[in-house]
Amino acid sequence: MEKFELHILGCGSALPTSRHFPTSQVLNVRDKLFMIDCGEGAQLQFRKSKLKFSRLNHIFISHLHGDHCFGLLGLISTLNLLGRTAELHIHSPQDLEGLLCPMLDFFNRQMTYRVVFHPFETREPALIYEDRSITVTTIPLRHRLPTCGFLFAEKPRANHILREMTDFYQVPVYELNRIKSGADFVTPEGKVIPNAHLTRPADPPRRYAYCSDTLPLASVVEQVRGVDLLFHEATFADEDIPRAKETFHTTATQAASLARDAGVKRLLIGHFSARYEDEKLLLKQATEAFPATMLAKEGLSVSI
């Protein structure tokens, strides 16, 4: 299986604790790295996770709260010190460019590369990135200011050629692409070899959904239905449900119920409030509603 792997750089919330960094993750799709949110210290955690800066070309920011984007200044400056030349693309809600640029201009007298800002609307799901292997679609969320999650979806891949069979039938090389796409093969004698004899199906495309920060939303259930991995914030335990509501956050049980309703394969919870000494309570509450739940943790990587 080709790489589709999530790295947790930080999974705390706004108030710092001695255990957590603020939010940041990296999704590794076949060695292209996609950063999701960039809280303070993200670049330090990135290095600690032995990820390569040169593989990082796109950063997705869910919303403009400090604990999701204060790491950008340091990261962008470091890439400049390293003499990066490739463009760096930052996808976020409106206003980020105007906020960051005066500081970037001052602190990086000469930029060796270009930072390209791609603001997105947060009301409706929108395709904001696409390459040969994946698409990224926004997931509108409901927080105290415009916020979106992100759905990373692999594109369906071509079938795998069964080399022994194509050799046996002496399929010419120029036919292979058609066969990968599902075509049958017709021998010079006119015999039809069905595609199913020549290939095995590609691995099913995988999907990862990231939802933070937000109230639990029915529209999210629809959009993340059946994903292989759902990251959903679970800032609070159930007893703090009034506080969750008031601050537009989700509890552990709410996140788990949403995962269950959406029929996702696995749930990863994070964005933990500083008030909990450890997160076992959150895990306990979540697994009661949805057993396939994991706790996020700095340094964790999850193969999808």
Add this chain to the structure above:
Amino acid sequence: MEKFELHILGCGSALPTSRHFPTSQVLNVRDKLFMIDCGEGAQLQFRKSKLKFSRLNHIFISHLHGDHCFGLLGLISTLNLLGRTAELHIHSPQDLEGLLCPMLDFFNRQMTYRVVFHPFETREPALIYEDRSITVTTIPLRHRLPTCGFLFAEKPRANHILREMTDFYQVPVYELNRIKSGADFVTPEGKVIPNAHLTRPADPPRRYAYCSDTLPLASVVEQVRGVDLLFHEATFADEDIPRAKETFHTTATQAASLARDAGVKRLLIGHFSARYEDEKLLLKQATEAFPATMLAKEGLSVSI
């Protein structure tokens, strides 16, 4: 002895490594905390060191490079989330307020406290802070942009009263302050009791000097003469002296020679370049010129 203690929050330089945070320190003077530089992640390290945000009222920024001040945004925002009401004073070279305020205004819709900026000139030593127990004086440095170190000096304290002796001579309470300040006591019978019989001398005032980032300077030798602890940057090893010169930094041996020439009691080196796997080499080079050298390290605290 009253507290005069240095905490290292970060001692790396601009490029992140998996071992170091960028520069930040906290000096604890009788439970008042003074932060010196505030690189990315300083607030996280502050919490890890079990220091109290409520004790922090003054931050001193040596110069406006990102690795010395990118942690301010997160720290200031966190103090706001915590509902701080006391003013926070930031002392730095020119321009910091204009750079930070647009971001602070956006990310903290309602500030619960006031941040007061105190820009200082960097050409001549200047007294920039004073309270009952200490003074802080700038130490002009030479880097790629205006930069100052800081000299924290305890004020001389009053002598300690020897309670047994003042009781013996029946010294009235209203005389005690005069005696603390060095006066003799005259008994009702006219007998003079010399001050030395009634008091023991106060502990000598202590001094801490912080010098980063800079070329090694003769003027610094004069200004830090005899301090109890000198922190001096030692970004590079001796073999990288051309690189040190070019980037306006100091090598380990240069820092140690400066400490020796200044007759300081102890030297602490830091601001290590990311190029060294560990800093034993720097320590070895420094101790050859000045044996009382220590390596800075995240989490280290040094009683002065």
